[in-house]
Amino acid sequence: MRDFLELAVSAAASGCVYGLVALAYLLIMRPTGIVNFAVGEWAMLGAFGAYVASSVVQLPYAAGVAAVLLAMVAAGWLTERIAVRPLVERGAPVLAPILALLGMLVVFRESISLMFSPDPYPVPYAFGFGRLELGPLAGSYQSFFIIAVSLVVFAATWLFFERTLAGKCFEAVALNRRAAALMGINLARVTTLSFAAGAAVAGLAGVVAGANISAHYLMGVPLAIQGFTALVVGGVGRVEGALLGGLLLAFAEQLTIRYAPIPAGYAQGVPFLLLMLFLLLRPTGLLSARERSG
Amino acid sequence: MKAAARWAGTALVLSAVAFLLSPYYNDVYRKLLLWITLALSYNFLFGVCGQIAFSHFTFYGIGAYAVVILIFQLGLPLPVAIVAGTALCALVALAAAIPSTRLEGFYLGLATLALAQLFIVVLNEGGTLTGGTGGLANYRLPKVFGFELSGPRYTVVIVLLLIGTFALLARLDHSWFGRACRAVRDNPEAAAAMGVNVARTKVIAFAVTSALAGAAGMVYAFVDNTVNPPIFGLENAFLLLFMVIVGGAGRHAGAVAGAVFLFLLPFVLSPLIGHHHVLVFGVLMVAAIVLQPRGLIGIYDELRRRIA
Numbered sequence: 001m002r003d004f005l006e007l008a009v010s011a012a013a014s015g016c017v018y019g020l021v022a023l024a025y026l027l028i029m030r031p032t033g034i035v036n037f038a039v040g041e042w043a044m045l046g047a048f049g050a051y052v053a054s055s056v057v058q059l060p061y062a063a064g065v066a067a068v069l070l071a072m073v074a075a076g077w078l079t080e081r082i083a084v085r086p087l088v089e090r091g092a093p094v095l096a097p098i099l100a101l102l103g104m105l106v107v108f109r110e111s112i113s114l115m116f117s118p119d120p121y122p123v124p125y126a127f128g129f130g131r132l133e134l135g136p137l138a139g140s141y142q143s144f145f146i147i148a149v150s151l152v153v154f155a156a157t158w159l160f161f162e163r164t165l166a167g168k169c170f171e172a173v174a175l176n177r178r179a180a181a182l183m184g185i186n187l188a189r190v191t192t193l194s195f196a197a198g199a200a201v202a203g204l205a206g207v208v209a210g211a212n213i214s215a216h217y218l219m220g221v222p223l224a225i226q227g228f229t230a231l232v233v234g235g236v237g238r239v240e241g242a243l244l245g246g247l248l249l250a251f252a253e254q255l256t257i258r259y260a261p262i263p264a265g266y267a268q269g270v271p272f273l274l275l276m277l278f279l280l281l282r283p284t285g286l287l288s289a290r291e292r293s294g
Numbered sequence: 295m296k297a298a299a300r301w302a303g304t305a306l307v308l309s310a311v312a313f314l315l316s317p318y319y320n321d322v323y324r325k326l327l328l329w330i331t332l333a334l335s336y337n338f339l340f341g342v343c344g345q346i347a348f349s350h351f352t353f354y355g356i357g358a359y360a361v362v363i364l365i366f367q368l369g370l371p372l373p374v375a376i377v378a379g380t381a382l383c384a385l386v387a388l389a390a391a392i393p394s395t396r397l398e399g400f401y402l403g404l405a406t407l408a409l410a411q412l413f414i415v416v417l418n419e420g421g422t423l424t425g426g427t428g429g430l431a432n433y434r435l436p437k438v439f440g441f442e443l444s445g446p447r448y449t450v451v452i453v454l455l456l457i458g459t460f461a462l463l464a465r466l467d468h469s470w471f472g473r474a475c476r477a478v479r480d481n482p483e484a485a486a487a488m489g490v491n492v493a494r495t496k497v498i499a500f501a502v503t504s505a506l507a508g509a510a511g512m513v514y515a516f517v518d519n520t521v522n523p524p525i526f527g528l529e530n531a532f533l534l535l536f537m538v539i540v541g542g543a544g545r546h547a548g549a550v551a552g553a554v555f556l557f558l559l560p561f562v563l564s565p566l567i568g569h570h571h572v573l574v575f576g577v578l579m580v581a582a583i584v585l586q587p588r589g590l591i592g593i594y595d596e597l598r599r600r601i602a
Contacts, residue, residue, distance in 0.1 A: 099583055
C-alpha cells in the first residue's frame with residue numbers, strides 16, 4: 001500500500017504534465033480545428049529556456065519561469081504567423097496548417113540541436129531536491145510542485161472559459177466559426193491568442209517536467225504523443241478531460257511498469273495501445289463535448 | 295504495347311546505369327531507387343487518395359524483417375518467404391485499415407503513428423526473433439535459381455521493383471479506381487453520392503500501397519544485409535511525407551522529383567553544414583506548403599508555361 005501511494009504521487013505528477021500538453025493541444029484545437037503536433041517541441045523549447053534562464057543568465061526561479069513563458073507566447077505567435085495564418089487567409093484545407101506545423105516541429109528541433117550539443121541539459125527544481133510527506137502520501141518536492149501548478153493552470157483555464165467574455169468568444173468560435181464571425185468576433189485574433197496560450201502552457205509543461213527528465217532536443221515527440229493520447233482518452237471537447245486523460249494515462253503507464261509481469265520495454269507501448277484503442281473504439285473520449293444548446 | 299515498350303526501355307536504361315557505377319555509387323543508387331519506389335506508393339496513399347498515414351515505413355519494416363526471419367530463422371525457401379511476407383503485409387494492412395476508415399483527416403495519421411511506434415517497441419523487445427535493438431545482420435541472399443545476385447545485378451532487381459511499382463500505380467491511377475480515390479480525397483460525400491464506396495476505396499488503397507511498401511522492404515533487406523529498428527522509425531516516415539509534399543503531392547512525377555531532390559540534398563549540404571540538413575528539410579516543408587502547395591512539379595509547370 002505504501003508502495004502504491006508513493007507511486008500514486010509520481011504518477012499524478014507525470015499525469016499532470018501529460019494533462020498540460022493535452023491542454024495545449026486543446027486550446028488550439030477547439031477554436032481552429034488544427035491538431036498542432038509541434039506542442040511537444042514547444043515543451044522542449046520551454047525546458048531549454050528554463051536551462052538558459054537558470055544556468056546561463058542565472059535568474060531567480062520565478063523570474064526565469066516568467067521570462068520563459070513570455071518567450072513562449074512570442075514563439076506561439078511567431079509559429080501562427082509563419083505556418084498558419086497565410087494558409088487560413090488563402091482558405092487552404094485544414095490539413096495544410098497541420099502539415100506545415102509538422103515542418104515547424106522539425107525546424108524547432110533541429111534549431112535546438114544546432115545551438116546545443118545532443119547532451120541532456122539540467123533544468124532547475126522549483127524548491128531544490130527533497131522529499132515531502134503528507135500523511136500517507138510521499139514524493140519529491142517537484143512532484144507536489146507539478147501537481148499544484150497544474151491544478152492552478154487548469155482552474156484558471158476553466159474559469160477563463162466559464163466566466164470571462166474572451167473565454168466565451170473562444171467557445172463560440174469552437175461551436176460555429178461562421179456564426180461567431182457574424183457576431184463580431186475577430187477570428188484571426190482568436191487564432192493568434194490560442195497559439196500564444198497553447199505555447200505558454202506547453203512551455204510550462206516543459207519547464208516543470210524538465211527538472212525530472214532534463215532538457216534534450218529529442219524530448220518533444222514522446223511528449224507530443226503522450227499529450228495527444230491524454231487528450232483522446234479524456235475527450236477533445238473539455239478542459240477537465242485533458243487532466244483526466246493525462247492522469248489515467250500516467251497511472252496506466254506506471255502501474256504496468258510496476259506490477260504487470262511483462263518486460264519493462266513493453267510498458268513503453270502502453271500510450272500507443274491506449275491511443276489506438278481510444279481512436280478506434282471511443283473517438284469522443286471519456287468526457288464528450290458539451291451539447292450545443294447547453 | 296507502346297506503354298510496355300516504354301516501361302521496358304526505362305528499366306533497361308536504369309539497369310544499365312548500375313553497371314557503370316563503382317560499388318559505393320551503386321549503393322547510393324540503390325537507396326535512391328528504393329526511396330523513389332516508396333515515395334511513389336506513399337504518394338498514391340497520401341497524394342492521390344488523401345489518407346495521411348505514418349505507417350508506410352512500418353510496412354517496409356514488416357516486409358524486411360519478415361523475409362529475414364522466415365528465411366534465416368525458420369528456414370523457409372526464398373520464394374515461399376516472399377509470398378508469405380507479402381501476404382503478412384497485406385494482412386496487417388487490412389487489419390489496420392478496416393477500423394481506421396472510421397478516422398478522418400489527421401486522426402488516421404495519429405493512429406498510424408501509434409502503430410509505427412508500437413512496431414518499434416516490438417522490434418526492440420522481440421528478443422532473439424527480431425534481434426532486439428541491434429537488429430539482425432550477417433546473412434546473405436540465397437542463390438536464386440542458381441544465380442548469385444550481387445553487385446550491379448542486385449541493383450537490377452531494385453530497378454524491376456521500381457518499374458513494377460510505378461507501372462502498377464500508373465495503371466491503377468488511370469483506372470476507375472484512381473478516379474474513385476481522387477474523388478474520395480476531394481469530397482467524400484460527393485464521391486459517395488456518385489456511387490463510390492468510400493470505405494472500401496480507402497481500405498483497398500491502404501492495403502495495396504502498404505503491400506507495395508512491404509515488397510520494397512523485402513528487397514531492402516538484402517541491400518545492407520542488416521535490418522535494425524531505427525531504419526523503420528518515425529524519422530524516415532516524416533522524411534517520406536516531406537518528399538511527397540516538397541515534390542508535389544498527387545502526381546507521380548512529383549513523388550519522383552521530391553524523392554530525388556531530398557535524397558540527394560544531404561550529399562550537397564553535408565560538406566557545408568554537416569548533419570544539420572534535416573533543418574533544411576523542415577524549412578523546405580513549411581515553404582512548400584505555404585508558398586507552393588503543388589511543390590517542385592508546380593514550379594516546373596509554371597516555368598514551362600512562362601517559356602511557352
